[in-house]
Amino acid sequence: MFSFRKSALAVIAAAGVSGVMAAAPVQAQTLKVVMHSDVKILDPIWTTAYIQRNHGYMVWDTLFAVDEKFDVKPQMVDKYDVSADKLTWTFTLRDGLEWHDGKPVTAEDCVASIKRWAARDSMGQKLMASAEGLEVVDAKTFKLKMKEPYGLVLQSLGKPSSNVPFMMPKKTAETDPMQQIKLEDVIGSGPFIFKGDEWKPGEKIVYVKNAKYKPRAEPANGLAGGKVVKVDRVEWIAMPDIQTQVAALQGGEIDMIESPGHDLLPLLAKDKNIELVSFNPTGNQYAFRFNSLAKPFDNAKIRHAVFVAFGQEDFLKATIGDPQWYKVCKAPFVCGTPLATDAGMADVLNGNAAKAKQLLTEAGYDGTPIVLMQSTDLQVLTNLAPVAKAQMERAGFKVDMVSMDWQTLVARRVKKDPPTQGGWHAFLTSWVAADILNPVMAGYFNASCDKAMFGWPCDATIEKYRDQFAKETDPAKQKLIVEELQKYWVDHPTHINVGQWYAPLARRKTVQGNLTSPVPVFWNVTKK
């Protein structure tokens, strides 16, 4: 194998250049990874983008975390208890927690962090709306006092995906939630230390092992348990071109690709040095979002007709292709999670065009063309809209599919203008399963009119169920509420779940230990 460097060394040797070669130092074990995107923003509270969430898990730690089964376990918290009236929660931090600058982690830091997170996150806002306040007891202990019993305290503090309640030093956490934290404030207490001096946006971001980190004694499990770092350094290399990523992995220049395109998976699977690992068994869920303000989707019966017209497998075949990487799953709170249920779903998502047509007639659909936005530049989304268009047209809808890049779609979907004047009726997107585990967490179930996400559904019954769910502390009763909500939601949909899909990571076989988790994490990972 020829290389310039080797040739040059050979020339030097041949020329008789000699010297005492010092013994090579032991090479630090560096894991080189291409993530799904470059890290441009360093504040995981300021944005909900997944790459910032992943960056957050490297640097910061959380009070609680979910394991593989989405059970919430203490992480920075040593012990916690709740008063008999379920109104006062007391949390005590573990011994030996330290920020990367050597200062101890205190209860004051945690209280400030929770407040900043809650100002940005919808689940945090709901938690704090039911709370009387947070109170520091001593350096390691704080209390959360509630106005009424609240069933999602631990689920909120252990929220696994965007926005994650990461704990930050008080000084950082006091940054205006609407402003990004500064580069020099990227100091956490997590298992890796961010190397600000080596961060080159568009090139790479570097983390080194936090040698002072004290992992929990329990084995790593999902995002919970002991975060034992087994490499010295992790580099996330910015490499936008998927073909180049694959070539670099095959050539051994990088160790892992977080999210290789589905069309390239067969090529990677054939390489004897590479393996595909499905680290996130709950995967992702495709969603068709209605604009409930725009006629005819202001009519619940017409939205229900779309639900009846759709069949999931066509969407999944068109986008993912290989059944190994998708699952037909009617449960809106994701198959394989505690709140997964098919209650109320028997008559929908069966691709029943005749029934949908009949429903449309009953609902008085006047033939208004549906402005369906299609994203054309994200491979996992591009083929969804044409399938939706075909299934809707079979049921009698008129559909005007408008193609655009994702960023244009993102900008247009926040517009409430009529669809014929720059607004929209519907679009398709995808959620990471960890973001939609319950009706409070799942943003598209928020039906609080103007306060809801784009699409702005306004449904007091759904909101009543969401409130009941949040206040219920018994998991069994929570599940019953979800079933009732789901039965109602099928007839009054805010969105439609059109299938579950998985994206394996590709790694060289020299790399092992990726944990089963809703988020790609790098503790426990080894490299030979």
Next chain:
Amino acid sequence: MLDFIARRLIAIIPVLGVVAVFVFLMLRLTPGDPAAVIAGDNATSDQIADIRTKLGLDEPIWTQFAIWIGNVLQGNFGESFFFKKTVAELIAQRVEPTLALAICTLVFAVSISVPIGVMAAYRQGSLIDKAVMGFSVLGFSVPGFVIGYCLIYVFAIELGWLPVQGYVRIGVNFWQFAERMVLPSLTLSVGFVALISRITRASVLEVLNEDYIRTARAKGLSNRVVLMRHALRNAAVPILTVIGLGIAILIGGAVVTESVFGLPGLGRLTVEAVLSRDFPTIQTVILLFSVVYVVINLLIDISYTLFDPRIRY
């Protein structure tokens, strides 16, 4: 001459003014909202509106323009919407890979295309001429990214001679720098070689039919001297012109080549900025490219005087 240079430099000002207005308006008229991109997929409308206010994007378009142009005139190109860095810092970080790519490509392209263009002209109608012209057509027709992928497949994956991607700064390790420059420069050179070799051939052919070439031969000068001293020198002006115009191809090609080979240069910065609607970065990079283009063509104009003493400014 100094008068000419001064006049040309002053002429840059209205050019940049037009570019500034055009780029600013195009960006504002293009669909897309940087606030929505920054906020992420799970953000609410209120969160997006807050970010838009913080970025000043809720101001009227002319107010935004006045603020931006006022800052630019003071040498302040603003802060990137995404990176917590000034645009000037970002560009300073990204300029080296692009500069290295451009220089390597120019060196590759000129050192290959001029000799083969001269040879094709000298051997007009021969196999060499047909091969050069055939390559030229191919070089024009095949997109840069296809050439890039082919080179990666052959030299990086199959033969394993060169790395697939990445950039090592020249000051860090020269050999690693050189290894990583070969494939991108070759990729970007192909179109450039096609262009320059074709023009070189045409220019040299025209000169070879001139009386003074016949005179030079009649004096008994060798073919090498006739070609290099008399033919090529007199054919240099159109070749230099094409090299100058080709800088635009180079800038455009750098955008694709840097993406294919993972080079963190200005081309990729432009793509990233466009995709995420990072207005301050796009505006500044386009202005910078305009300045580079105008200045290089000024230098080309000045260099004419070195090859043709009849040209005076």
